[in-house]
Amino acid sequence: MVRQLHTGRSGLIPMASIVFFLLIVRMVVLRSKQDSRHQIDHDLLEAFLRHIPDNVFFKDRDSRFLRISRAMAEYIGLPDPKLAVGKLDSDIFSPEHAGQALADEREIIRTGQPQIGVEERETWPDGRESWVLTNKLPLTDRGGQIIGTMGIARNITDWKLAEQRLKHMALHDALTGLPNRVLLQDRLSQAIALARRTRNSVAVLMVDLDRFKNVNDFFGHNVGDRLLEGVAGRLRISLRESDIVARMGGDEFVIVVPLVIADGDVETVASKVIAAIIEPFHIEGHTLQIGASVGISLFPTDGVDPTSLLQFADAAMYEAKKEGGGTYCFFTPELAKTLRRRQTLEKNLHGACSRGEFAVHYQPLISTASGRVTGVEALLRWNHPEEGMISPIEFIPRLEELGLMVDVGDWVLQTACLQIMMWRKQGIQIPRVAVNVSAQQFYRGDLARSVERILCETGLRPECLELELTESLTLDDSAITLEIMRNLKEIGVSLSLDDFGTGWSSLSYLRQFPIDRLKIDKSFLRDISSDPAAARIARSILDLGNNLGLSCIGEGVETRLQREYLHEQGCEEMQGFLFSRALPPDDCGELLRAWKPWRANSPKLQETCVAVEEICLPT
Ligand SMILES: Nc1nc2c(ncn2[C@@H]2O[C@@H]3COP(=O)(O)O[C@H]4[C@@H](O)[C@H](n5cnc6c(=O)[nH]c(N)nc65)O[C@@H]4COP(=O)(O)O[C@H]3[C@H]2O)c(=O)[nH]1
Numbered sequence: 001m002v003r004q005l006h007t008g009r010s011g012l013i014p015m016a017s018i019v020f021f022l023l024i025v026r027m028v029v030l031r032s033k034q035d036s037r038h039q040i041d042h043d044l045l046e047a048f049l050r051h052i053p054d055n056v057f058f059k060d061r062d063s064r065f066l067r068i069s070r071a072m073a074e075y076i077g078l079p080d081p082k083l084a085v086g087k088l089d090s091d092i093f094s095p096e097h098a099g100q101a102l103a104d105e106r107e108i109i110r111t112g113q114p115q116i117g118v119e120e121r122e123t124w125p126d127g128r129e130s131w132v133l134t135n136k137l138p139l140t141d142r143g144g145q146i147i148g149t150m151g152i153a154r155n156i157t158d159w160k161l162a163e164q165r166l167k168h169m170a171l172h173d174a175l176t177g178l179p180n181r182v183l184l185q186d187r188l189s190q191a192i193a194l195a196r197r198t199r200n201s202v203a204v205l206m207v208d209l210d211r212f213k214n215v216n217d218f219f220g221h222n223v224g225d226r227l228l229e230g231v232a233g234r235l236r237i238s239l240r241e242s243d244i245v246a247r248m249g250g251d252e253f254v255i256v257v258p259l260v261i262a263d264g265d266v267e268t269v270a271s272k273v274i275a276a277i278i279e280p281f282h283i284e285g286h287t288l289q290i291g292a293s294v295g296i297s298l299f300p301t302d303g304v305d306p307t308s309l310l311q312f313a314d315a316a317m318y319e320a321k322k323e324g325g326g327t328y329c330f331f332t333p334e335l336a337k338t339l340r341r342r343q344t345l346e347k348n349l350h351g352a353c354s355r356g357e358f359a360v361h362y363q364p365l366i367s368t369a370s371g372r373v374t375g376v377e378a379l380l381r382w383n384h385p386e387e388g389m390i391s392p393i394e395f396i397p398r399l400e401e402l403g404l405m406v407d408v409g410d411w412v413l414q415t416a417c418l419q420i421m422m423w424r425k426q427g428i429q430i431p432r433v434a435v436n437v438s439a440q441q442f443y444r445g446d447l448a449r450s451v452e453r454i455l456c457e458t459g460l461r462p463e464c465l466e467l468e469l470t471e472s473l474t475l476d477d478s479a480i481t482l483e484i485m486r487n488l489k490e491i492g493v494s495l496s497l498d499d500f501g502t503g504w505s506s507l508s509y510l511r512q513f514p515i516d517r518l519k520i521d522k523s524f525l526r527d528i529s530s531d532p533a534a535a536r537i538a539r540s541i542l543d544l545g546n547n548l549g550l551s552c553i554g555e556g557v558e559t560r561l562q563r564e565y566l567h568e569q570g571c572e573e574m575q576g577f578l579f580s581r582a583l584p585p586d587d588c589g590e591l592l593r594a595w596k597p598w599r600a601n602s603p604k605l606q607e608t609c610v611a612v613e614e615i616c617l618p619t
Pocket residue numbers: 363378379380381391392393396409412435436437438468470498499522555556557558575576577578582
């Protein structure tokens with residue numbers, strides 16, 4: 001039985017009832033000398049016991065009921081209050097509760113002290129439980145002798161359940177029912193305290209789902225939510241009772257393994273979690289395959305408090321993500337540095353755009369046959385005041401996480417379109433500009449409307465704009481993806497599939513997408529001279545593009561051999577350091593103004609490349 005002395009809520013039993021109750025009690029014990037007066041007292045008591053909505057009882061010194069109110073009779077399941085006379089609490093409640101009530105009443109009889117405002121959890125023989133707010137007092141005769149006890153109790157079960165629900169909601173994740181961040185902190189503190197006493201380790205595993213964002217963006221939040229519930233279920237069943245599983249929000253879960261005996265234990269847990277999540281989920285008619293990246297930190301080796309252990313596990317998880325996901329990494333001291341840097345970057349990223357720290361650089365796209373500039377690719381740069389240029393590979397995922405990529409992406413689009421128009425005014429004709437579009441922009445922003453607005457504002461013709469979609473953002477041929485692509489095509493812009501060959505979805509969906517161009521990922525070109533398989537893949541991509549009527553661009557051309565290879569294989573365009581790195585607008589403008597195309601197989605080709613290398617490579 002749970003009991004709490006309740007001071008703040010005694011107002012739940014109205015004061016008037018208590019005063020009235022005490023007066024009546026007094027009337028009972030002080031017998032009236034006048035019969036008529038006695039009759040009135042009796043009638044008043046009867047009326048009181050019949051109508052008061054609270055549980056009122058009088059008991060003798062042996063804790064047997066003398067009288068109870070009608071409300072109490074209903075509460076304990078008796079059709080008539082008289083039937084309670086002579087009964088004990090043990091005839092009504094569970095032995096545990098009856099024992100506690102008896103002990104309380106003995107104490108009141110012994111000390112003469114009332115017990116006021118006590119919250120009691122009453123348990124019943126059938127396992128039910130209810131809550132009452134009770135005031136118990138000694139019952140005295142005219143001479144002041146204690147002849148028993150009396151009490152008044154209000155049923156507060158509904159209120160108590162609501163309170164418990166609120167408490168649960170405050171400490172648990174509404175979607176999965178798992179402990180939330182607040183409860184996790186508490187449980188982790190307890191696990192640390194226990195491990196400290198028993199000289200053991202605690203492991204914290206940060207689990208982040210791979211490709212979850214794509215599922216959410218692609219199939220909608222409903223499917224995303226069902227997937228998270230599925231993941232929570234799998235985590236629960238693949239771990240021990242004593243392990244703690246919590247959801248931190250989004251697609252991040254935390255597992256705490258208290259009392260780690262050996263390092264191998266943690267690796268087993270991490271592998272189990274990864275294996276459990278990689279199994280396909282079947283949700284609303286879709287078969288979804290995601291993965292998990294797990295970062296691990298240990299108490300006391302890595303940190304001694306919940307906050308740092310969670311941060312370190314998070315840093316290790318990022319490391320696992322960097323390795324391509326589907327794996328686990330332990331925290332190392334070197335990661336602490338990376339973590340600090342990441343935190344600073346995230347802080348700085350917020351105002352970077354408004355502080356004018358972002359810039360767009362341009363890299364020429366070259367026709368393999370003629371050497372003409374067919375366009376430029378716009379590439380985002382972050383000119384950090386202290387760290388200098390930071391690679392987009394490093395900060396674009398952070399921008400996405402911070403939910404800033406849609407705005408920054410729009411800014412890149414606008415800047416690139418304006419730049420082309422500016423170059424045109426300066427007499428530099430650029431047939432097209434290719435702008436990268438992130439998954440967040442593609443699915444979350446209203447991309448088609450932004451593109452239309454920007455084209456209208458800048459005056460660039462739609463056929464001069466190409467949007468580069470990373471292959472990883474196009475999960476499959478869902479209606480949503482196709483619709484967004486078609487909307488963009490209706491505006492008149494062209495679409496290219498970036499990093500082609502690196503994703504897993506490409507071939508089966510290619511035919512359905514209204515795509516104009518494939519960009520062969522630089523990893524294939526890098527190895528064409530040393531790895532026959534890479535050369536064969538590059539050729540197959542070109543054949544595939546050809547067969548589907550798509551033109552191809554070779555990315556990352558750094559050597560003449562690569563350039564010649566692409567030309568021989570019939571690849572229309574190329575891009576790479578051999579011609580130029582991405583340059584700031586003014587430098588790129590100069591390069592483009594001075595650009596001399598070549599004719600295929602002419603000796604000029606070689607000269608041009610040498611000249612370009614000299615101009616561009618040092619930047
Ligand atoms: N090793 C080598 N690399 C070469 C060569 N030629 C070009 N590159 C690099 O390859 C990347 C080509 O861009 P991407 O595949 O779209 O890959 C881009 C793109 O996915 C993303 N990105 C850049 N700007 C934006 C942007 O404005 N929006 C979005 N969503 N993503 C962007 O960041 C990625 C990396 O951009 P960068 O670091 O600028 O890296 C650029 C470019 O500098 C070469 O010959 N050798």
